[in-house]
Amino acid sequence: MISLYLEQQSWLHRLPTSAKLIALALSSVALLTVASPWIMLAALLGAILIYLSLAPQGWRHLSAARPLIPFLLAILVIHYFTDTLVEGCVSLGRLLTLFLIANLVTLTTRMNDMINTLQPCFKPLQLFGIQPRSLALAIALMIRFAPVLAKVLESLDEAWRARGGGKQKWRLLVPLIIQGITLSEHVADALAARGGSAGLNKRI
Amino acid sequence: MNRDRSLVQIALYAAIIAALGLLPKFNIPLAGGVPITAQTLGLMLAGIMLGPVRGALSVLLFLFVVALGAPLLAGGRGGLGVFAGPTVGFLVGFPVAAFVTGWLMQQLRQNQLFIAALIASVCGGIIVLYLFGVPGMALMTSLTFGAAAKAILVFIPGDLIKALIAALLARAISRAKPGSVPSHPAG
Numbered sequence: 001m002i003s004l005y006l007e008q009q010s011w012l013h014r015l016p017t018s019a020k021l022i023a024l025a026l027s028s029v030a031l032l033t034v035a036s037p038w039i040m041l042a043a044l045l046g047a048i049l050i051y052l053s054l055a056p057q058g059w060r061h062l063s064a065a066r067p068l069i070p071f072l073l074a075i076l077v078i079h080y081f082t083d084t085l086v087e088g089c090v091s092l093g094r095l096l097t098l099f100l101i102a103n104l105v106t107l108t109t110r111m112n113d114m115i116n117t118l119q120p121c122f123k124p125l126q127l128f129g130i131q132p133r134s135l136a137l138a139i140a141l142m143i144r145f146a147p148v149l150a151k152v153l154e155s156l157d158e159a160w161r162a163r164g165g166g167k168q169k170w171r172l173l174v175p176l177i178i179q180g181i182t183l184s185e186h187v188a189d190a191l192a193a194r195g196g197s198a199g200l201n202k203r204i
Numbered sequence: 205m206n207r208d209r210s211l212v213q214i215a216l217y218a219a220i221i222a223a224l225g226l227l228p229k230f231n232i233p234l235a236g237g238v239p240i241t242a243q244t245l246g247l248m249l250a251g252i253m254l255g256p257v258r259g260a261l262s263v264l265l266f267l268f269v270v271a272l273g274a275p276l277l278a279g280g281r282g283g284l285g286v287f288a289g290p291t292v293g294f295l296v297g298f299p300v301a302a303f304v305t306g307w308l309m310q311q312l313r314q315n316q317l318f319i320a321a322l323i324a325s326v327c328g329g330i331i332v333l334y335l336f337g338v339p340g341m342a343l344m345t346s347l348t349f350g351a352a353a354k355a356i357l358v359f360i361p362g363d364l365i366k367a368l369i370a371a372l373l374a375r376a377i378s379r380a381k382p383g384s385v386p387s388h389p390a391g
Contacts, residue, residue, distance in 0.1 A: 003273045004283045028288065067281060071290055074355060075345045082351050091346040098288035106273045106283030114272050134207075138215045138265050139272075145219030146276065153223060170242075170369050174376045177220060177249070181377075181384050184216040188209040196208045 003111050004103075006061065010054045012108040017117040020105045027101055031094055037086055040093035047100040054108070064103050065096060072096065115139070137197050141187070145180070152179050210258055217254060217262040218269070221246030225278040241278030244363065247298050248329035248370040251305025252321045253377075255387040260303040267295060293340015297333045304328035309387040317388050321374040325367035330360070 006013075012020070034040050051058045072092050079088025115136070122132045156172045191197060224242040246266075251259040266276070275282035287295060305328030312320035334356070342352040378385045 004275050005273055024284065064283075064285065068289060075290065075347065078347055078351050078355060079345075082348060087346065091344075094346075095288070095290060095344060099285045102288040103283055103285035106285060109273070111272045111274070134211055138211055138218075139269055141212060141215035142218040142222070142265055142269055143274065145216055146222040149219055149223035170373075173369075173373055174380065176223075177373065177377055178381050178384070180216050180220055181381060184212045188212040191208045191212065197211060 004064075004106050005110055006054075006107040008055055010058075010108065012050070012054060012104065015108075017109050017113045020109060021117065024102060024105050028098055031098055034094065035090060037090050037093070040090050040097070044093050044097045044100075047097050047104070050104060051100070061103075061107055062100070064107075065099055068096065068099060131197075134197050145183070148183070149176065149180055152176055213254060214258055214262040214265055217246070217250040217259070218266040221250065221263065221266045222269075222274075222276040225276055242366070243278050244298075244301075244329055244333065245366040245370055247302045247333075248305055248325040248367060249373065251302040251328055252309055252324060252370060252374045252387065253385055254306060255310060256303045256306035259306040260299040263299040263302040267298060290341050290344045291337065292344060294333060294337035296340060297336025300336060301328050301333040304332045306387060313388055317378055317385065318371050318375045320388060322367060322371035325370045326364070329367055329370070330363045333363075 031040075031043060034043065048059075048062065051062050054061070072095060075095070076085075076088040076092055079085065079091065119132060122130075122135055125132065125135070153172065153176050156175055157169075160166075160169070160172055221243055224246045247259075247263050250262045253259070254262060270276050270282045271284055271287060273283045277286055286292070305324045308324035308327055309320055312323060315323075338349065338353045338356060341347070341356065342349045345352065347355070374385055374388075378388070
């Protein structure tokens, strides 16, 4: 399954998922109240230390924050012109720290463990007629549909370029979505033929 | 059995949003090098094609799977980290934007499909989305509201093009496969 999960062992992998999620929620709330640049720096260094403690090459996973960098620099510049540089540094540190600790949970928790831990949260959905089992089926279907559609788009693109291509590539989305709708109709029929989602085995 | 059909459709549009983000080729080259992903196009489409409730549900499903750790946001991003980033306001606005887009589609059913879809995507997929995105960014970056709004204005032209594309797609798809735009009588 496509996931950002890090396949190895560490102390953070062994912690129960619920403990990690609660710790993440508490530290995020705490970080939002910090205004001192020194406390923010300490928090950031703390987050980096946790990455280092993960594995021999834990620091490598700090690069997950790379797409944030242009954003962070822009924020720093805007802060510099609107109020003070210190303010900018604090908000930059806060964003970076929040991102890094949230990403830690994703790196060290399997998708299945996450779904199982969150299962009790879905109970109230039954009041609206949504069964937890339908949710599990929807997740499974989506995770399966995504690579299929990517593959269809790839072959449409190859055919398009073989015919000479062109600039208005968005036109490929028409056959893509039509093929997707056709596919979903087949899947819905297959599901109905097997007695619908209610008739499926409990383990999906 | 209609329920199951809806469920499969919700999963399909969630996957279409994901597929739009998986392909860097589909980044629209405009607005002076600002990376514009096709992902908000996906949420406009979910609203246009599925209507308010199922459209919003499919966007929620997409976000949920992203939060679980699937790298499905544009550029291979995912996990809980993206919900702590400066663009979290947009993510929160995604399902609301899809809902409003779908709701407007229903309100505008008297109009031509193309026009209804265009108005619905501009109002739902741009205006409503930015109503969430800008305050979210101001909150996360402790910038003033005005500064955050200015920083984000560069994305508007690209979003207008996406709304136009969403409307063109809806029209083309309803012509090629009648009945595939259930939110509109002509679809």
